[in-house]
Amino acid sequence: MRKNSSFLSITIFLIGYLFCHLTLSAQSRNDNSAEVLTYDKKIEIEGKKLSVWVEISIQINNHDGQHMTQVAIPFSASNKIKDLSASIINASGNEVKKLKKRDAVDVSSISGYSLYEDDFNKVFELSYNQYPYVLKYSYSISYNGFLSIDEWTPVIALNTNTKKASLTLTTPTDFQLSIKEQNINQAIKNTEGGKVIYKWTGNYTAESIKKEVFSPPIHELIPKVSIVPLNFEYGPSGSFQSWQSYGEWLNQLSYGLHDLPESEKQVVKNLTQDLPDIESKANVLYHYLQDNIRYTNVAIGIGGMLPYPASYVAQNRYGDCKALTNYMQALLAEAGIEAFCTDVYADKVPIDIDTNFPSQQFNHVILAIPTKTDTLWLETTSNINPFGYLGTFTQNRKALLVNSSQSKIIQIPAMTNVETRRDTRIDISIQAKNKIQAQVNSKFRGDDFETLLYYMKSESKSEIDRFAKSKLPYQQSPSTITKINQETRDSQEIIVEAEMNLSDYGQQFGEAKVLNLPRLDFPKIERPTERKSPLFFPYPIHYKDEFEITIDESIKVTLSNGNDNIDSIFGSFSVTSEKINNKIILTREFIIKSGRYKPEDYTDFFEFISSINESRAKTLITLK
Structure with a gap:
């Protein structure tokens, strides 16, 4: 870093x-x-x-x-x-x-x-x-x-x-x-x-x-x-007069460091010579980096700011974020592809870069590859990231694109609701009031995807299952994970399937059993009288749950509060449903928009979340 x-x-x-x-x-x-x-x-x-x-x-x-x-x-x-x-x-x-x-x-x-x-x-x-x-x-x-x-x-x-x-x-x-x-x-x-x-x-x-x-x-x-x-001599002479001047200094640090050995140049040629465009060439070279080079921190030389040459990484097969980004940039250059090192403050909860204060406000380096229609972003320190995926660690923030005299502050694109949405389908079969089974299929994206992907590559099966279960509905009910799968290495979602026994779920009132919807995956928040800080959502929180509930014909079923809609500047919540004979089809969707809000907005946010909790508590399925 x-x-x-x-x-x-x-x-x-x-x-x-x-x-x-x-x-x-x-x-x-x-x-x-x-x-x-x-x-x-x-x-x-x-x-x-x-x-x-x-x-x-x-x-x-x-x-x-x-x-x-x-x-x-x-x-x-x-x-x-x-x-x-x-x-x-x-x-x-x-x-x-x-x-x-x-x-x-x-x-x-x-x-x-x-x-x-x-x-x-x-x-x-x-x-x-x-x-x-x-x-x-x-x-x-x-x-x-x-x-x-x-x-x-x-x-x-x-x-x-x-x-x-x-x-x-x-x-x-x-x-x-x-x-x-x-x-x-x-x-x-x-x-x-x-x-x-x-x-x-x-x-x-x-x-x-x-x-x-x-x-x-x-x-x-x-x-x-x-x-x-404003002016400094730290290695090469540089200046904080502007972001452009600071970018020029960073550019000087990496001058002459694209010295790939001939063997690496041949690898680039072999991998890319039959590929048609920037995207396909960058993809195969990124996978080569991930499969052959490992990340480790090497913080020496000009205060830890100086990248190691591409030849050093090629020979030793490791490097830090600066060295790996420089190495990847050299691979791309050998394939005729222009790319730019981009300094960023990497964290899921990022610091707001002060663009009026040119200075070293960053802790990480990624790579930007301009294409005819867009910009590809590469996180070079990860050997598991999908190609072109930045994720919650670096999305939606200001960054310094280093391009000599054309260096400038840019905005890294924000993750959308779709890119962070967890889609869950729950098929529930109620054969009797005390015999309820469920099949769950959930698509993890965004933060959930990143965490589960890390667990899949580094943790035991029990730890993987533990995390996956913690993100599924009906967490307190017995369940078995039957499938966890990332379709390809560049897929930006992981599918989790589970079987659940919900026989003990719900409350008994005489001969009736009452089921409510599972809780939303959302932390408990402070009351307005206790809150001091502003609100900050670095990326959207988005859950969409689709329930298909099939009830045995011998059971009488009623549904209350099956339709609701709550809108706010912070996001939205909705429930829609239809009952066809003894089958209930219900969709629930919850969205929190990314953004920053002042402390005085917190009361409205608290009321928004409280109204959602009240709505959930009123959506009841009664079995008799």
């Missing part, structure tokens, strides 16, 4: 709380077991050198706060930590313990999917057994060459208050920079002794950010300051 702009920031990492990777699933309640008293960071730029000093004081109030004494400070092999010191101050204000040099160790920060990284953490733990006490520590670090100045936030951990924090930046008077301030006061700016001094102050209350369903990514909610130089 492409490293984010924070890779040059001296962000504080407390083990388990890498703030630059915080998600809404992280715990956000304030348990008062610890609090950050002060967090001060100073940055000074002199020529090509960037120097950073950090001081932090954390008060530990009880045993539950001890995790905050486990500290990991990131650095790289070429930019090492200096002047590290740490001490414990007891409740009386006395220093009772100091960090010994041998107790701070360097640990490689290689992640589980990495082969090699140039990054490390300086790790130590310094604690005390009498509460409350304060852990104080400080350090400095310098960089010769930088692409980012800082991405700073007063948030150290989501569930821990920060009482007082500051960022001070000192630059030469002629140094040009670009600043983005989010949920924080503007900097105070002064000029002293031929230097410009910017200062931001802030704090953080853990209760201000709450874990809520369908919320934007945490990066959009926390207070944050992002700072980049």
Whole structure:
């Protein structure tokens, strides 16, 4: 993956709380077991050198706060930590313990999917057994060459208050920079002794950010300051004056890296020489990539931004997203097909790229192939993705298409309702009130498809079945999965078939048995009085269920509320039905549109979902 702009920031990492990777699933309640008293960071730029000093004081109030004494400070092999010191101050204000040099160790920060990284953490733990006490520590670090100045936030951990924090930046008077301030006061700016001094102050209350369903990514909610130089020398000289200029710099990084060995050129020729068009040639080369090259992270060289040459990937048969995209681009070029690397922020819940702030806001690279009528998109890191499928990980967001002086921000197409729809047909046979069987056929698409496809390639049969059953109706009833099938490797749906015993489903009222429709696959949502965050649906949620219920002639059947329709700005819900003798044919459809909504819209959303739940509860099949 492409490293984010924070890779040059001296962000504080407390083990388990890498703030630059915080998600809404992280715990956000304030348990008062610890609090950050002060967090001060100073940055000074002199020529090509960037120097950073950090001081932090954390008060530990009880045993539950001890995790905050486990500290990991990131650095790289070429930019090492200096002047590290740490001490414990007891409740009386006395220093009772100091960090010994041998107790701070360097640990490689290689992640589980990495082969090699140039990054490390300086790790130590310094604690005390009498509460409350304060852990104080400080350090400095310098960089010769930088692409980012800082991405700073007063948030150290989501569930821990920060009482007082500051960022001070000192630059030469002629140094040009670009600043983005989010949920924080503007900097105070002064000029002293031929230097410009910017200062931001802030704090953080853990209760201000709450874990809520369908919320934007945490990066959009926390207070944050992002700072980049307008012009930089990081490898080649570059500029953040515009997206075009940044794209030109990225283009320079990959210049001359399409050096395919002759053996690979021959492979391309053999695979494509008899194929008629761009799509068929790109398809066969994509499958060749998937079948022969594996993804692994290799984060070294110019801050992890530099792709490995196509020859390296061809020889070693692995690479990261930059290397694999560059390699695939080289294969296509050999076949006479033009393609462009495209930088994107990849996540199912994507960050909204600020197009007015040219900078390194991306974490991934994909490939765009223009055709006569459309654009093909290739995710080169996946060996299971269908050809041309991006999915929830990269759809519907801004991205930077890298094309030298014509580089520009583009919009990646959004997945449609049809592309995310789960179609389920349920054939139910009621032979007696306590003898009910069902045959289920469901087509998984979108997020469900991606998850099930991953399980099919990497998990045991029991885990595959467990996930599939969790997405089918009547989840609490006994069932057996009879089929899971992706028709071809490029099919964008998986068919799941199951047999179910629904004999115990429903409620008995005297001699009558009442069946309602199964619950929708939708999480419980907060009441309006409890909600704080905006609503965010990155892609549509779409379910269509078709029931054909055949009832034995000896059973009298009635259907109530068999037709309903609810429309909203958020989506729609409908039920249609017809009863023919002792057969009921019923169709239910539920759609949530993709989009962002303000917190003040949440009450209307809650009422929309509540009305759907009420409608479902009223749709009843009564057997007598």
